[in-house]
Amino acid sequence: MIKQLTLIGVGLIGGSFVLDLKQRGLVQTVVGVDVNAQNLRDALALGVIDRAESKISAQSVGDADLVLLATPVATLPEICRQLAQFLPSEVIISDVGSTKMSAMSAFMQFLPNHLAHCVAAHPIAGSDKSGAVSAHTGLFKQKKVILCPHNNQSSGSLKKMETLWQAVGAQVYELSAEEHDKVMAAVSHLPHLFAFAYVHQMLDNPQGAGYLQFAGSGFRDFTRIAASHPQMWTDITLENRDNLLKLLSEHLAQLAYLQTCLHNQDVEKLYRYFAEAKQVREIWGQSH
Amino acid sequence: MIKQLTLIGVGLIGGSFVLDLKQRGLVQTVVGVDVNAQNLRDALALGVIDRAESKISAQSVGDADLVLLATPVATLPEICRQLAQFLPSEVIISDVGSTKMSAMSAFMQFLPNHLAHCVAAHPIAGSDKSGAVSAHTGLFKQKKVILCPHNNQSSGSLKKMETLWQAVGAQVYELSAEEHDKVMAAVSHLPHLFAFAYVHQMLDNPQGAGYLQFAGSGFRDFTRIAASHPQMWTDITLENRDNLLKLLSEHLAQLAYLQTCLHNQDVEKLYRYFAEAKQVREIWGQSH
Incomplete structure (x- = not known):
């Protein structure tokens, strides 16, 4: 049982986490700190939250x-x-x-004296929604949470966070912070860049607005x-820019390969490329 | 009322279309022609279909x-x-x-003598599913269908196809074949290439398989x-390769811009780029 949880930044992730903890009676009082007064209301x-x-x-x-x-x-x-x-000493x-x-x-x-009790964590449950109004119970059910223990970590504090995340239904994994950032650059940050870039391409195309009326479910x-x-994504992509720049270069090589296949009308290479990708995506889909 | 509709290639799109027509009593007999015997069964x-x-x-x-x-x-x-x-003469x-x-x-x-009755059409209702087993009624409800009338078009045949597509719930638009291919390259074929390329990048990365276990809803x-x-996508991308190669070049310019922004840690430019894309996507989402 947590007597007081202070949530700094009351949005989708933090808000949903405390709602789940409250529902299970695992926290007594939630104090919310936010720069946005309307969001606090x-x-x-x-x-x-119980107090703003x-x-x-x-x-x-x-x-x-x-x-x-x-x-x-x-x-x-x-x-x-x-x-x-x-900060109190054992927080x-x-x-x-x-x-x-x-x-x-x-x-x-900035917290060298509290380092043992600092637990770096990442629940993989983001969305395009944000703000306290988007918080809801059950968000973390069967979602993955990555904890990144460090050399000075208190095992008690690590265990406490693991227990709380499991209590709200998450599957907890441990990776080093460095490994975490590499993984997330690949499976999350990179496709966000691609989606932004593709939509921006439609914006920059004089015919783009006309094209978009025919866009479908794909x-x-x-x-x-x-x-x-x-x-949020400006921050994330800049914080993880070294990994992203490496992956962007790899991606440009993939697109260059496709350009060559299309240019040469290479039916077999294109087919094999698409078939291999389809297989990877289908195998992933069967276990996720 | 159509007495006999011959469906060549009995898959998701053709199969769903004839199921809808049958449900509405708009076709008497459907003859299916397919190279895959199991699919016909x-x-x-x-x-x-009524006859294979x-x-x-x-x-x-x-x-x-x-x-x-x-x-x-x-x-x-x-x-x-x-x-x-x-072919009978008026088919x-x-x-x-x-x-x-x-x-x-x-x-x-190959059909110069039937050209007046050839109606090029594209229902925008594709999916990653295929085969007769994936056919179902209601697929075209509120979906867009683009008809591409040509100079030698019989207005009666064009009108007939428009009526049938509207009968199964689709919204019918007319574009020239050339304009259609430009639009579809931009809103459909291009993102398919990107999705294949991104998944293939994960396949080619020695750590990719490990990364994928942490992939989420994004x-x-x-x-x-x-x-x-x-x-299907080998065919489509090759048939539309000129438009796609042009759009791929434009996309490489977008990614190069992002590389520069990340490299220079340009907070303002990145923020503006993401915010502009978000706005385009949100406006689109409100009307689709």
């Missing part, structure tokens, strides 16, 4: 057992800097961000992630 | 009012060549392929179309 009205605070202070974090950082990843350094002076600090090297670096730089699914939060 | 068992034929002959098309070509687009020239000798020939310049070219080369939707029929 929504969160109070919807029962996501506009800033990090002794009042908002001084009595917390767990401080959960659920703001855009680029804000972590400044938030950790502010937290340092108010667990954890986060939900999509890049983990940057989270670890904020913890190490377009719908392929571009859903292009409606994702622009600030 | 499935189609008979499921009531998609293994080849184009006087028996399969000699009494037809409407011959619907619903095979992979690359097969149209050979099918039209075979059809020519058996309507129509198709459902994803590229229309190539359909027109097959009609013009990956699922983005790559759904990579499970599409490889032969």
